Amino acid sequence: MNALGDPTRRMIFERLRRGPKAVGELADGLPVSRPAVSQHLRVLKEAGLVSERRDGTRRVYRVEPDGLAGLRAYFDRFWDEALAAYAAAAQTEEEG
Amino acid sequence: MNALGDPTRRMIFERLRRGPKAVGELADGLPVSRPAVSQHLRVLKEAGLVSERRDGTRRVYRVEPDGLAGLRAYFDRFWDEALAAYAAAAQTEEEG
């Protein structure tokens, strides 16, 4: 969650959702240098949102479904609770 | 999305999902001062995640369902695309 706070990191993550990409590929078209992308990928990796596969001298990164599922679960739970609280408040107001 | 990057702001938002709360209420129990909470609430408000209602000298904040729905939609779309890309990659590998 903290990991997706940075806009650049979100761009990287969004590019990765289309499919696996190497670091250089990701850096092309992004307004930051390749090392910067590399550092962002480390953060995303530590957050469990991406994983890495070595392919020769290249490192191919891809979205990690489990990490993404965690985020989804977080928001689903949030959604449910918020909606329940909302309904409860509306009913309380109706009764009062 | 940027708005939920900060941990303190997430705490505030999570407290708000249980139901509406005033600024002072939110600040109690949080490790930051009341003005800090107020500033965070402004950010959340500009992001469309919370809304404000005046009640005497108090300002009661609550989660804005539309904003929350936007986040949910973002992740749903992300989830779908990532999964589709994943399935496509798996099939390509199977064929190859």
Place this chain on the structure above:
DNA sequence: CCACTTCGTAAGTTGCCACTTACGGTAAGT
């Protein structure tokens, strides 16, 4: 009218983090 509560904002400071450049390491080709 005055005291009290609740809050937003202004101003200033500090710490962090996103970024760059420079470097070293590993794999593949010739």
Place this chain on the structure above:
DNA sequence: ACTTACCGTAAGTGGCAACTTACGAAGTGG
């Protein structure tokens, strides 16, 4: 062995944002 491609990391810097304190505005009650 040499070169080239691709990448992670170290080191250093700048800017931003999260925080504090201080203050003023708006509402309520005696």
